[in-house]
Amino acid sequence: MKKITPQNIQVNNLSVNYGNIKAIKDISFNFRTSEITTLIGSNGAGKTTTLKALMGLLPSAGTVSVNDTRIEKLTVAGRISRGITLCPEGRGIFPNLTVHDNLMLGAYLNKNSAEIKHLLEEQLTFFPKLAERIKQIAGTLSGGEQQMLAISRALMSQPEFLLLDEPSLGLAPVIIDQIFSKFEDLKKQGLGLLIVEQNAILALEISDRAYVLETGTLTLSGTGAELLHDPRVIDAYLS
Amino acid sequence: MQEFLQHTLNGLSTGSIYALVALGYTMVYGILQMINFAHSEIYMLGAFAVYYVARFFGLNTPSTLNFIIGLLSAIVACGLVGFAVERFAYKPLRKTDKLNVLITAIGVSILFQFGGQIIFGADPKSFPDLIENTELFNFLEIPFNVVDLLIYGVTFASLIALTYLVNYTQRGRAMRAVSTKPDAAKLMGINNDSIISFTFVVGSVLAGIGAFLVATKYPKIDPMMGARIGMGAFVAAVFGGIGNLPGAVLGGYLLGLGECYLIGYGASTFREALSFFILILILLVKPNGLLGKTAKEKI
Ligand SMILES: Nc1ncnc2c1ncn2[C@@H]1O[C@H](COP(=O)(O)OP(=O)(O)OP(=O)(O)O)[C@@H](O)[C@H]1O
Ligand SMILES: [Mg+2]
Numbered sequence: 197m198k199k200i201t202p203q204n205i206q207v208n209n210l211s212v213n214y215g216n217i218k219a220i221k222d223i224s225f226n227f228r229t230s231e232i233t234t235l236i237g238s239n240g241a242g243k244t245t246t247l248k249a250l251m252g253l254l255p256s257a258g259t260v261s262v263n264d265t266r267i268e269k270l271t272v273a274g275r276i277s278r279g280i281t282l283c284p285e286g287r288g289i290f291p292n293l294t295v296h297d298n299l300m301l302g303a304y305l306n307k308n309s310a311e312i313k314h315l316l317e318e319q320l321t322f323f324p325k326l327a328e329r330i331k332q333i334a335g336t337l338s339g340g341e342q343q344m345l346a347i348s349r350a351l352m353s354q355p356e357f358l359l360l361d362e363p364s365l366g367l368a369p370v371i372i373d374q375i376f377s378k379f380e381d382l383k384k385q386g387l388g389l390l391i392v393e394q395n396a397i398l399a400l401e402i403s404d405r406a407y408v409l410e411t412g413t414l415t416l417s418g419t420g421a422e423l424l425h426d427p428r429v430i431d432a433y434l435s
Numbered sequence: 436m437q438e439f440l441q442h443t444l445n446g447l448s449t450g451s452i453y454a455l456v457a458l459g460y461t462m463v464y465g466i467l468q469m470i471n472f473a474h475s476e477i478y479m480l481g482a483f484a485v486y487y488v489a490r491f492f493g494l495n496t497p498s499t500l501n502f503i504i505g506l507l508s509a510i511v512a513c514g515l516v517g518f519a520v521e522r523f524a525y526k527p528l529r530k531t532d533k534l535n536v537l538i539t540a541i542g543v544s545i546l547f548q549f550g551g552q553i554i555f556g557a558d559p560k561s562f563p564d565l566i567e568n569t570e571l572f573n574f575l576e577i578p579f580n581v582v583d584l585l586i587y588g589v590t591f592a593s594l595i596a597l598t599y600l601v602n603y604t605q606r607g608r609a610m611r612a613v614s615t616k617p618d619a620a621k622l623m624g625i626n627n628d629s630i631i632s633f634t635f636v637v638g639s640v641l642a643g644i645g646a647f648l649v650a651t652k653y654p655k656i657d658p659m660m661g662a663r664i665g666m667g668a669f670v671a672a673v674f675g676g677i678g679n680l681p682g683a684v685l686g687g688y689l690l691g692l693g694e695c696y697l698i699g700y701g702a703s704t705f706r707e708a709l710s711f712f713i714l715i716l717i718l719l720v721k722p723n724g725l726l727g728k729t730a731k732e733k734i
Pocket of ligand 2: 243244245285361
């Protein structure tokens with residue numbers, strides 16, 4: 197495991213438009229390494245848009261800094277090299293490639309094949325399920341296995357910040373528990389996780405920091421425990 | 436029996452060329468879901484590149500070195516043309532309707548055919564003699580010539596190299612990733628444009644190898660030579676399942692064998708009809724081709 201130094205991502209006045217539609221309006225927030233940060237909000241609030249903008253997949257206004265380095269001008273590849281990786285909504289695995297090839301692509305920007313081999317071994321220890329299925333075509337994995345593959349593939353790029361878009365979507369509760377306990381392991385290893393979740397209770401329970409997004413604007417923030425007990429959050433998302 | 440073996444060998448030789456050219460159609464289809472109609476003209480330009488390189492450097496004596504220089508000239512020329520066609524004709528249209536790219540591809544193809552007739556002349560040219568076509572050995576009274584063995588050998592080596600590239604390298608994995616899920620591929624840090632460009636170059640290089648081998652065996656080249664082989668190679672790609680690499684190779688060899696049996700057993704008038712027949716049959720019976728899986732809109 198690579199040693200991760202403490203870092204903070206500061207997002208200031210982020211805005212994203214789809215044509216005339218203002219999907220994200222001037223939001224500012226931060227998240228750090230060794231913490232789990234959650235972004236909750238109802239359908240269409242702009243959660244996916246926020247993550248895509250952070251990853252450089254969409255044109256956006258505003259600034260994004262890692263510690264004091266501005267990164268909002270970097271390409272997707274530049275941001276991956278800077279330690280930020282997105283595990284997208286719907287997992288984005290390559291269904292006709294094997295588990296092995298999916299994982300290898302996670303390390304696409306890494307040109308050191310010895311290091312890639314080592315990372316792969318590390319991932320197969322972290323997700324033993326994937327080791328059993330290493331030669332299998334990814335599209336034939338169960339939903340839970342596919343989600344593990346997507347997370348594991350993202351980790352192959354050795355991120356310091358892992359952005360996760362609805363990692364629990366469509367999974368059985370027991371699998372969700374397994375995956376969320378992996379998130380806590382990653383946090384202990386020093387990664388910073390930014391998780392977008394519909395499953396608000398679960399996400400808030402493990403969060404150090406949380407934000408509520410409503411139609412493109414951040415309306416609430418606090419620790420996970422604070423939001424978990426906030427009547428407005430309970431009304432809107434937890435009941 | 437002896438006769439049958441001879442036709443089979445001819446079929447394998449013709450099929451090798453179809454396979455090499457069909458791979459280019461199928462690779463581009465796999466990554467962009469478009470038929471690169473200019474592919475057969477890239478093939479033709481490969482043969483002319485060798486012709487002019489040989490003329491310029493006065494290569495006219497058969498030797499291993501000259502053969503290799505000729506092969507490399509075809510590879511480099513086709514790679515460059517494939518790169519340029521993608522970069523300047525197709526890439527600017529990437530975000531528009533696919534029909535635009537398709538029409539452009541037909542346009543590029545016509546441009547090269549007629550441009551070729553104007554610049555190179557429509558008359559067939561004699562391809563330089565870069566390797567001596569001696570009989571190497573005789574097996575069951577079938578002569579094995581240098582050129583035929585080179586066709587089998589070079590094709591086989593190319594297929595092995597392509598298999599290795601696509602299946603066992605990061606670039607090959609990236610090619611497969613971009614062709615199935617371009618959005619997810621970007622999240623790996625893959626530069627989709629450069630992978631698309633690379634795919635064109637690889638497909639064009641294979642066409643160049645094919646053109647060089649054909650011109651070495653049948654040393655007359657003309658600007659319409661691509662159009663003649665292109666139809667068969669395209670059918671081979673559809674036959675095997677367009678977008679599927681092993682399918683293109685299988686389709687190429689089956690078509691090559693089929694044509695050579697027809698010719699061999701006195702039905703050579705039907706040679707040209709065979710590819711159309713296969714095309715119609717496959718579209719009616721198994722539109723996804725022999726090895727194709729997904730049903731997608733095809734053009
Ligand atoms: N490509 C697009 N073009 C136009 N509008 C879009 C596009 N993508 C998203 N939107 C709009 O932007 C808004 C935010 O969408 P986004 O996908 O970010 O929401 P979300 O919070 O992730 O929702 P969900 O919980 O359903 O995933 C929505 O109103 C959506 O309709
Ligand atoms: Mg979303």
